Amino acid sequence: MSLAQVIQNAWNRQAKWLVVLRPLSWLYKLGFEANKSLYQNGVKKSYTAPVPVMVIGNITVGGSGKTPLLIQLVHHLKDRNIRVGVISRGYGGQGPFPAYVAADTLPTIVGDEPALIVQSTGIPMAVGPNRQQSIELLLAKHELDLIICDDGLQHWALNRQIEWIVLDNNRGLGNEKLLPEGYLRESIERLNAATVIEHATDPRLDLNMHLEPAQPYLIRAADEQLFNPNLNYYAVVGIGFPKRFYQTLQDLGLSQFQSHEFPDHHDYSIEDLQFEDDHPIITTEKDAVKIMALLQQYPEYQREIWVVPVEAVLSAACYSTLHQQLQDHGIHIS
Structure with a gap:
């Protein structure tokens, strides 16, 4: 079993021995906050796309249900004649990047989730670590009203107009510690700065989703x-x-x-x-x-x-919130 798998299993069990990794979590936080500050203060430059960008991500490592959520939103927007494209890091793909994702593109090139998204929706999609290059590749091929960024919540090089964070209550926040002591990419205070979609079968929030298997x-x-x-x-x-x-x-x-x-x-x-x-x-x-x-x-x-196969089922409040957020940025849904 790999070290990554050992740590992932320990996260899921909230193993007590993870406390020995706390010094590494302090270093992670220091580096994370320093990098974020460089973008916020303009030392590092952020890219603003010519069309609105919506980021769907999470503050945890591992699955939260965001890919089925993204697929459902793409179907919803396409049905309402919104021209939408998707970008992603393309994790697990070998490139070269930026790469345009077609229905027959191998997941070894672009990653498993982008391949699944395009096979499920037929949406224009590009992947690569440089999100600006991916957006420019998409816009060179398509006229788009909206770009959805799959993951990338912590990618400060890309400015965004809308942020959705998927919070999986089945998994929770673990020990609420940052990497690698816990599986948080950011502190839980980050949830206050974005639209939170609760993934739960018995939700507490109006903005919620669950997965239904077919x-x-x-x-x-x-x-x-x-x-x-x-x-x-x-x-x-x-x-x-x-x-x-x-x-x-x-x-x-x-x-x-x-x-x-x-x-x-x-x-x-x-x-x-x-x-x-x-x-x-x-x-x-x-x-x-x-x-x-x-x-x-x-x-x-x-x-x-x-x-x-699974399908994300979203509450009515998710759609009404999405429509209002898009309208606030000049995208009107009939």
């Missing part, structure tokens, strides 16, 4: 096959908070599955999908985009692999 589907199926929850499955997952996926499986009626966890954005090899028996695999859509690309190299691979 019927699992089979990769490379010649025809439609019915999903059988009564079989034994290998749950293969490489996301920030795998416990959420396990809960989804239980909600679907699965009680017999063996967990095989990998780090977030794991680069799968065919050996990761090999087991001694022929029980099927079940995985997330985010993992599936990389697994499907991998299987193109191994047409002889025969094991069934099932994918569980």
Whole structure:
């Protein structure tokens, strides 16, 4: 098990030994605040795009549900004739950057989440560590009303007009410590400076969302096959908070599955999908985009692999807030 996986597991358990990392958290905070101050004081220059920018991110490391939220917002805006594009860091992608993401672009080039976003929405999207270059690439190809930045909440080089922070109450804020003692990228006071969307099945806030799973589907199926929850499955997952996926499986009626966890954005090899028996695999859509690309190299691979799609369900207050925020920046939704 890698060091990153050990620390991630310790975060999820809120292990007491994490206190030994506190000096590193002090150094992290010092560096973070110094860098932020350089941008705020104009020592480092920030880029302002010619169209409004909305950042959707979180203050924690790992999954919060922001990608399904972003996908749902893109569908909502496209249905209302808002010309929207998306940019992202492209974490896990090898580039070269900036890279335009097409429906058939490999996740090894642009990252798993951008590949999933474009496959799910058909939205114009560009990725790369330099967000200005990604925006300029998008605007050279498309006339856009709005750009959504997937993650990038702490990317001070990009000015933004709207900020949404997804707060996953299923996972919480852990021990409320900064990296690496805890999994906070910023202190909890940051929540006071943005629109907070509560991800919870029993929310306390009007602005909330939850994920609803749809019927699992089979990769490379010649025809439609019915999903059988009564079989034994290998749950293969490489996301920030795998416990959420396990809960989804239980909600679907699965009680017999063996967990095989990998780090977030794991680069799968065919050996990761090999087991001694022929029980099927079940995985997330985010993992599936990389697994499907991998299987193109191994047409002889025969094991069934099932994918569980999820959809973000947003409260009415989320949409009304979004419409008002866009209107405040000159984007009117009919």
